[in-house]
Amino acid sequence: MTDIAFYTLSALAIWSGWRVFRVDSMIRATFALMVSFISVAGIALLMSADYIGVATVFMMAVEMMVMALFMVMFMMNPAGLNPMQMVHQYRFSIGAGIVAFIGLSVAVLATNLPHNPLPAGRDTMRDLGIELLGASMLIFETAGVTLLATMLGAVALSSRNGRFGNSEEGALPPGLHPGGTPAGRKVEKGGGHGGHGGHGGHGGHGGHGDHGMKESDKAGDKGDTDAGHMHHHAPAPDEDHQHTPKKEH
Amino acid sequence: MTLTAILIVASALFGIGLFGALSQKSFVMLMMGLELMLNGTLLAAVGFWSFTLAGAPEGQLLAILIMAVMAVELAIGFALVVAVYRKRQADVIEALGTMKQ
Numbered sequence: 001m002t003d004i005a006f007y008t009l010s011a012l013a014i015w016s017g018w019r020v021f022r023v024d025s026m027i028r029a030t031f032a033l034m035v036s037f038i039s040v041a042g043i044a045l046l047m048s049a050d051y052i053g054v055a056t057v058f059m060m061a062v063e064m065m066v067m068a069l070f071m072v073m074f075m076m077n078p079a080g081l082n083p084m085q086m087v088h089q090y091r092f093s094i095g096a097g098i099v100a101f102i103g104l105s106v107a108v109l110a111t112n113l114p115h116n117p118l119p120a121g122r123d124t125m126r127d128l129g130i131e132l133l134g135a136s137m138l139i140f141e142t143a144g145v146t147l148l149a150t151m152l153g154a155v156a157l158s159s160r161n162g163r164f165g166n167s168e169e170g171a172l173p174p175g176l177h178p179g180g181t182p183a184g185r186k187v188e189k190g191g192g193h194g195g196h197g198g199h200g201g202h203g204g205h206g207g208h209g210d211h212g213m214k215e216s217d218k219a220g221d222k223g224d225t226d227a228g229h230m231h232h233h234a235p236a237p238d239e240d241h242q243h244t245p246k247k248e249h
Numbered sequence: 250m251t252l253t254a255i256l257i258v259a260s261a262l263f264g265i266g267l268f269g270a271l272s273q274k275s276f277v278m279l280m281m282g283l284e285l286m287l288n289g290t291l292l293a294a295v296g297f298w299s300f301t302l303a304g305a306p307e308g309q310l311l312a313i314l315i316m317a318v319m320a321v322e323l324a325i326g327f328a329l330v331v332a333v334y335r336k337r338q339a340d341v342i343e344a345l346g347t348m349k350q
Contacts (some may be wrong), residue, residue: 006250010258013292017262017285021269026278033281036262040292043258044312046250047299052312056291059316063323070277070327074340086274088343097268104260113252118304131306132313139310143317150321157328160335 006046013039026071034064048118051125255296262289274341276333280326284319291315 016035023029037060044053087093118124132140262285269282294315298308333339 003250006254010254013288014258014261014265017265017288020281020285021265021273021278026275029278029281033284036285037288040262040288043255043292044295047255047295049295049299049309049312052291052295052309052316055313055316059320063320066323066327067277067281070330074275074277074330074334086278086341087272088274090272093268093272096271097264100267101260101264104263105257108253108256108260113256114301115252116301116303118299118302122304124304124306124309127304127306128309128313131310136307136310139314143314146321147317150324154324154328157325158331 002046006043009039009042009046012036013043027068030064030068030071033067034060037064048124051128252296252300255300256293259289259293259296262286262292274343276326276330276340276342279342280323283322283326287315287319287322291319 013036016032016039019032020029020036023032038057041053041056041060044056266282266285266287266289269285270279271282273279273282291312294308294312298305298312302308330340333345337344339345
């Protein structure tokens with residue numbers, strides 16, 4: 001019974017972990033990741049790590065909701081309406097993943113693992129509580145302080161206004177003429193992408209230029225690099241790029 | 250359910266996560282790869298605790314630390330995504346070419 005549940009949950013964890021990087025919709029990828037985490041939590045419950053399993057379920061439910069929110073906010077094509085492939089160095093990554101899997105598996109199979117299982121009927125949650133507030137209290141408190149520092153760091157990194165004024169001050173180079181768009185903006189995004197942001201201005205057209213960038217990303221990597229070269233050498237194609245996003249809106 | 254089977258499942262999750270972290274272009278997908286790697290690590294830690302430690306609670310403590318690492322990674326990662334997006338309107342890794350300097 002336990003074995004059947006274990007193998008089912010393992011298969012579910014691995015399959016949904018694989019689906020994370022294969023589905024078009026990023027929301028679906030987020031939920032696939034959540035399924036993978038919950039399967040691992042189920043395996044932890046089977047191994048009578050009650051607290052770890054339940055805490056993982058709670059944590060992942062919240063975390064994946066946050067992740068889905070960020071997907072919708074920042075990523076292109078969150079609903080997966082048209083298929084796309086957002087990958088680079090594909091073969092190298094597949095190779096690295098397979099090598100990691102095979103290497104770790106061989107290490108596991110070649111090792112003579114000790115066998116000293118959990119005694120039946122042991123109250124693991126009580127053990128954990130005594131440990132957390134007893135012998136290992138320093139470690140536990142350190143983790144707590146680390147989480148506090150993380151919260152402060154996250155707020156400091158993501159806040160628009162710092163204590164001493166706008167956090168973007170000094171981050172952008174000054175304009176070529178007073179009040180103009182920042183210099184170096186075109187170089188920043190590279191190639192055809194720069195045309196939108198740079199010439200479109202930062203007010204109304206910023207958003208449009210951004211969509212244009214996403215569209216051209218979908219068009220494929222090959223065209224991307226070509227456009228980059230053309231942009232740097234000749235200013236004429238730049239005009240073309242600038243008008244592309246306007247058609248879409 | 251043996252320790253070997255659990256560790257092989259964990260290494261499969263780690264491998265998939267490594268593939269995702271190396272291959273994905275967008276920041277959020279990259280972080281999903283990292284989370285999947287930590288998922289495998291968590292499974293391995295719980296497995297070792299359950300099968301080799303005779304119930305010593307330090308193993309569970311290690312699993313809790315891994316979960317704290319997950320939370321830290323997610324929070325700081327999203328804060329960095331927000332900061333980079335706000336400064337450079339960038340949401341893919343290739344847009345950060347000037348960071349190499």
